[in-house]
Amino acid sequence: MRSKFDEQLALLNKEMIEMGALCEEIISRVLKALTEEDGQLLHGISSLGPEIDQKERTIETLCLKLLLQQQPVAKDLRQISAALKMITDMERIGDQAEDIAEIVPFVKNRPQTVDTLLHEMAEASIKMVTESVDAFVGRDIGLAKKVIKDDDIVDNYFTLIKQALISGIVDNPKDGECSIDLLMIAKYFERIGDHATNIAEWVVFSVTGIHKEG
Amino acid sequence: MSNMITVKNMCLWYGEHQALKNINVSIPEKSITAFIGPSGCGKSTFLKSLNRMNDLIQGVRITGDILYNGKNIFDSSVDVNELRREVGMVFQKPNPFPMSIYDNIAYGPRTHGIKNKAKLDDIVECSLRDAAIWEEVKDRLKKNALGLSGGQQQRLCIARALAVKPAVLLMDEPTSALDPISTSKIEELSMKLKENYTIIMVTHNMQQAVRISDQTAFFLLGELIEYGNTETLFSTPKDKRTEDYITGRFG
Incomplete structure (x- = not known):
């Protein structure tokens, strides 16, 4: 009776998975560019941004069409409204990754401590994005709740990096500009963690009907 | 908000067939309550029980209590005509009497003994105004009501129900025979009427239930499966059968 609707919902799911995969791809490339200092990798990132934006438009259009044609209720309504909210966070993840990519060429001389922490932080935030998708x-509430909890880990890395950078500036004031760029990168990763948390909160809403913010 | 109607452990049989099974529900005053469910689930039977319209059907047997304003409507002291005046009904298909618009509205008050012309004029105008049809018919009150459009006829029937000053309006799929514009007029009218009346409506149009009702009750195979706030029921239903029905997986 509702086979067409089920087909459209399956398509929405597929598009969401693809957008999630693009987000994972872009931040993985950013991390690699940061590690390998490879200009070619940065070039690849600039093409992924518009691809993510396009995916957001496609999903928006599909959701609006479903709302109009199917007038969904219950689980269907929650899935579609959650998707509409989640793609905004996914798109922001793409933007933050692009912002990091713009700074990477200027942070070549990184203190070892900060470099290690930054890699760990990047890996933790990528893991959050992957797990939220x-x-x-x-439709795994347990995993979504884990993502929400893991945000504290990423936030903690941000504090550690900030402290390390402050010590670095005290010891070598001439490295101040690079330190601020590194702090920006850390902040972007911290924001990526926040967006993954938002996605996870919408997953919980989609399954249970209850959103953390009430 | 206090409860206008409270139903306790109500069962209904048509001969051997049990059409309603242990219904328990409280309907708050001055609100719209929608009954939804697949055909044959018992929602219209239940609606008609609320003003004892089922008394007119042979072989009907009812157990349990239906309290209207705290009093059991099956009590021997209850005057059924008075109950039906207070708990009025509007049917699926508009059914104006084959007489003038004025006489359609004045019919009920006249049978309740009102003869004074000025008083009847006042009741007719007030009822037609409350049913949002006065402006359309005020210049042709003496014309036959059958000349009105379907949507106008249905609003006339609502005006006719209002003319005897009921407290509750039972509506059995009041818009299923109407076009979208007439449907929207009846929906707007219902939302205005709930300021002064308690409205209980059977509808097959689930979007209509979402749009206008405050509470929704979902019936299935004679059972009341789920009852609660409309927004909650349609966004996070508790029972899987409700979820399956409202999302179109069966029914």
Whole structure:
């Protein structure tokens, strides 16, 4: 009776997975560019941004069409409204990754401590994004709640990096500009963690009907 | 908000067939309550029980209590005509009497003994105004009501129900025979009327229930499966059968 609707919902799911995969791809490339200092990798990033934006438009259009044609209720309504909210966060993740990519060429002389912390922080935030998308795909509340909890880990890395950078500036004031760029990168990763948290909160809403913010 | 109607452990049989099974529900005053469910689920039967319209059907047997304003409507002291005046009904298909618009509205008050012309004029105008049809018919009150459009006829029937000053309006799919514009007029009218009346409506149009009702009750195979705030029921239904029905997985 509702096979067409189910087909459209399956398509929405597929598009969401693809957008999530693009987000994972862009931040993984940013991390690699940061590690390998490879200009070619940065070039690849600039093409992924518009691809993510296009995906957001496609999903928006599909959701509006579903709202109009199917007048969804209950689980269907929650899935579609959650998707509409989640793509905004996914698109912002893409933007933050692009912002990091713009700064990477200017942070070549990084103190070892900060470099290690930054890599760990980047990996933790990428994991959050991956798991938030996995939670959506599998309608896995347990995993979504883990992502929400893991935001504290990323936030903690930000504090550690900030402290390390402050010490660095005290010891070598001439490295101040590079330190501020590194702090910006850390802040962008911290924001990526926040967006992954938002996605996870919408996954919880989509499954249970309850959103953390009330 | 206090409860206008409270139903306790109500069961109904048509001969051997049990059409309603242990219904328990409280309907708050001055609000719109929608009954939804697939055909044959018992929602219209239940609606008609609320003003004892089922008394007119042979072989009907009812157990349990229906309290209207705290009093059991099956009590021997209850005057059924008075109950039906207070709990009025509007049907699926508009059914104006084959007489003038004026006489359609004045019919009920006249049977309740009002003969004074000025008083009847006042009741007719007030009822037609409350049913949002006065402006359309005020210049042709003496014309036959059957000449009105379907949507106008349905609003006339609502005016006719209002003319005897009821407290509750039962509506059995009041818009299913109407076009979208007439439907929207009846919906707007219902939302205005709930300021002064308690409205209980059977509808097959779930979007209509979402748009206008405050509470929704979902019936299935004679059982009341789920009852609660409309927004909650349509966004996070508690029972899987409700979820399956409202999302179109069966029914």
